[in-house]
Amino acid sequence: MIRVDIAVLGAGIIGGMTAREIAARAPSASIALLDRAEVAGGASRRSAGLHFPRGGNARVRESTAYSHRFYEQLRSEQPELPIFPVPMSVIASADTFEAEREKYLPLAGLTPAADFTHRFAKAPAETSVWHGHGCHYADVPALTAHLVNQLRDRVVVREGVHVQGLEQTPDGIELRLATGESIRAGRVVLAPGPWLHADAWAPLVGPLGARVKKVVALHIADRPGPDDRLVVLHDEDAFLLPLRERGYWLFSYTCQEWDVTPDTLPTCLTGQDIAEARAVLGRYAPDLASAASSGRVFCDAYSPDRTPLVQPLAGDPRLVFAGAANGSGYRLAPAIAKAAADLVLG
Ligand SMILES: Cc1cc2nc3c(=O)[nH]c(=O)nc-3n(C[C@H](O)[C@H](O)[C@H](O)COP(=O)(O)OP(=O)(O)OC[C@H]3O[C@@H](n4cnc5c(N)ncnc54)[C@H](O)[C@@H]3O)c2cc1C
Structure with a gap:
């Protein structure tokens, strides 16, 4: 013993x-x-x-x-x-954002973006863009x-x-x-x-x-540049992250497959995963949606x-x-x- x-x-x-x-x-x-x-x-x-x-x-x-x-x-x-710092842009419908602005910490320093130009992402009608910081990925x-x-x-x-x-x-x-x-x-x-x-x-x-939910992120085959920004799609609980060190973009969206088990969950993408992710991505970055055909799949524990x-x-x-x-x-x-x-x- x-x-x-x-x-x-x-x-x-x-x-x-x-x-x-x-x-x-x-x-x-x-x-x-x-x-x-x-x-x-x-x-x-x-x-x-x-x-x-x-x-x-x-x-x-x-x-x-x-x-x-x-x-x-x-x-x-x-x-x-x-650990790699990355600047952030948040796209959100104005009403939702005003109601949920407090979710962002003051240190994010969110300011309305006068104009938003991004290599792929666009702000759909009825949405606005805010720029901020305080983000990194590891x-x-x-x-x-x-x-x-x-x-x-x-x-x-x-x-x-x-x-x-x-x-x-x-x-x-x-x-x-x-x-x-x-x-x-x-x-x-x-x-x-x-x-x-x-x-x-x-x-x-x-x-x-607590319950266990599947988590899916797609990889998008396009090499990010040094100035590319994280784009948070606030209304979708999704984000588009330039993984510069990996040489691709990552698109994370909210998968709703619950009560999976880590030992039996297949860790490869299904057609449904890709279709769901593309449906969200297509609203913000239509040119990227068709390039999103690989990714990572696992699960995580969620509290009530x-x-x-x-x-x-x-x-x-x-x-x-x-x-x-x-x-x-x-x-x-x-x-x-x-x-x-x-x-x-x-
Ligand atoms: C695709 C994906 C993308 C994600 N993206 C983000 C993100 O961008 N930002 C973020 O903050 N989080 C993200 N998460 C969530 C984050 O990765 C997890 O919340 C975090 O890794 C959980 O850490 P953990 O240490 O609790 O679990 P784990 O990393 O799973 O560690 C638990 C460990 O326990 C061990 N273990 C289990 N059972 C036993 C046993 N019986 N005996 C001995 N050892 C055991 C396992 O082998 C495992 O190594 C993501 C998750 C996924 C799947």
Whole structure:
């Protein structure tokens, strides 16, 4: 039996950030970070990695502001990290935008665009355009791997270890691995991404009411230039992101396929995915719609009120759930990690 003070289960961007936060704040604690795959092998591997200063409710906006400051500082301390600033334009129907303007943080500095010229996108009739900033995108798997790599002398990182059982005992939380080993941890942060309903914790996580939704983004074969802007299609909850370092544009739209499971979901596009995405894209960038024929597919965990879930499970303060970030797990990871560390360190 291996014993540690704190185990973080799941080495995606949220588990990785949480292990980093705990290690910084509890220098003498023994910590293990466990993943059944490799670091950032889950939803984080497919993330578009967009951070932009918007939040659907006050708590998400507060978390966004925290994460924004965190990433700014990280980037200034480690400029080599794969985090790339990008200017933003928001296209929205004027009425909707006035009603929902508060969703954008003041730091976005949104100002009406006198004229909007974009290589592809156009503002349809009855819409207006605002310019803003405070956005970046990241290579999420590379960033996660980098941050976890920096922890390896301090934290036991175990990849390829499937946690098949989780039991609350008087002496700690016992994690049973598929290797036959057990780890007893004083406290556990469960950051399983979309693996919400694994047998080992389904009865504990079920009452949170979180669900898993398919997430699709199309890749558009056209090399972005250095001045290309992120275009947020506010009314559609979609965006067009110039992934300069990858050499293509990414179009993210809202897919409504719910209650999928990460182990059985095909990670390739269907004809329906392409048709749905093109229908949205065609209204704003008709020339691009036909070029959108490849992409990335996975899923993410969503909470009932669209606020990430960071809370003890089954009333046990030793066992903290962190996740369900509603397709914004990269953007909100620093704030989620802070909240999880606050709880688990008591
Ligand atoms: C296509 C796509 C585009 C996206 N774009 C954006 C974006 O632009 N901006 C943004 O902010 N967010 C975006 N997201 C969402 C974001 O990627 C996720 O919210 C985030 O990656 C979730 O991180 P996580 O650490 O919770 O989950 P994951 O990265 O899935 O990590 C969970 C880990 O837990 C491990 N695990 C699960 N079960 C077990 C077990 N039994 N034993 C051991 N380990 C286990 C998994 O192997 C996995 O590595 C996107 C998601 C997708 C799919």
